[in-house]
């Protein structure tokens with residue numbers, strides 16, 4: 388474990404030029420200030436638009452330089468004290484020095500730029516919620532340095548693990564567990580056997596998944612189970628080389644979502660994908676239902692459906708829903724989630740939507756199903772490989788939920804070229820304090 392970390396260690400940027408004064412004009416997507424000096428663009432870590440700063444170049448390229456701020460001469464009125472004491476070193480957040488409303492407007496400007504060929508005269512709609520204490524899932528890195536355990540996140544300018552005492556974007560219960568875990572791991576024989584740790588909070592409570600790098604004794608395992616029991620934490624172990632099937636046999640978790648007056652319970656395994664921000668997930672589901680407006684005669688296809696986060700609410704209003712997901716275990720969870728919630732009009736198919744073979748079998752099944760609306764929520768790579776199948780299925784409406792604006796722009800431009808029209812576009816601020824944005828786009832088939 389230690390070896391792997393040192394191999395991946397990035398070189399910390401070192402100053403290579405004199406300190407110079409810059410007027411900062413803009414902000415990049417990664418929250419670096421943009422300035423020009425003698426015509427050359429410089430990206431300055433830590434600087435904000437409207438500020439005058441001293442900075443030192445750390446990397447010089449043909450087209451632009453990168454620099455680090457050494458002194459803030461004139462601050463922006465929108466500069467705020469970062470709520471997290473680790474902000475300057477931890478790579479988890481990039482925007483904490485900028486007021487919440489300005490973070491959002493910077494994200495809006497950036498997203499509108501990414502989608503410039505698609506926005507037309509549409510106004511970008513915005514969904515947001517609390518800017519701290521929102522993260523219900525986090526992956527912590529663990530390292531041993533000179534016999535001391537280091538628990539935290541990767542650094543900003545390097546792959547080093549930064550020791551964290553308090554992470555303000557975690558939900559309050561996870562902040563408490565983080566501290567308890569850190570205290571319990573210090574000097575404990577478990578620490579050198581841990582690769583990383585996942586914290587998870589859901590309707591069932593708090594859980595901790597420990598990924599082991601080597602086998603531990605039954606006695607040590609028992610001590611930690613006792614600790615978890617005492618702290619009311621569900622503890623999951625992932626032993627080295629544990630198969631997915633063995634993992635899947637472990638106890639399931641669940642979270643709940645509201646669907647109007649109705650409550651839906653979704654079971655999942657701690658290793659399965661779930662949306663990280665519970666409050667924003669609820670707002671996103673409500674918006675998806677409002678925009679796609681499933682009716683009693685709609686057959687809705689939910690692509691990349693996970694454990695049925697969108698499928699189940701959709702099925703409550705539609706004639707039927709077909710979910711497609713690559714992970715067999717998540718397909719099984721989605722199916723049992725439907726049954727547990729009394730949803731009898733949803734079926735789920737396991738298929739890899741990037742593979743031509745799967746595409747042919749899946750798409751031909753879907754071609755005859757009379758699909759009227761499609762919701763898709765792909766991973767960052769987008770859904771390029773399945774777009775032709777979508778065109779063949781020819782739904783009247785497509786709701787695209789995306790965590791990567793550039794693949795969304797690529798895919799949506801393709802759909803527009805094939806006869807769809809953009810109807811609504813929305814930014815969903817799922818990850819405040821970071822540069823990530825989620826986007827929702829509604830497209831209608833041109834008649």
Ligand SMILES: C[S@@+](CC[C@H](N)C(=O)[O-])C[C@H]1O[C@@H](n2cnc3c(N)ncnc32)[C@H](O)[C@@H]1O
Nearest residue numbers: 660691692693696712713739740741764765766
């Ligand atoms: C962004 S998540 C969305 C999940 C679900 N819609 C939700 O809201 O919880 C993307 C999902 O796509 C699945 N996935 C990833 N690659 C896939 C592929 N090639 N084919 C089908 N599903 C895939 C993942 O397992 C994951 O469940």
Ligand code: SF4
Nearest residue numbers: 471477479480554555
């Ligand atoms: S991820 Fe947590 S610890 Fe890191 S900067 Fe953000 S709030 Fe602080």
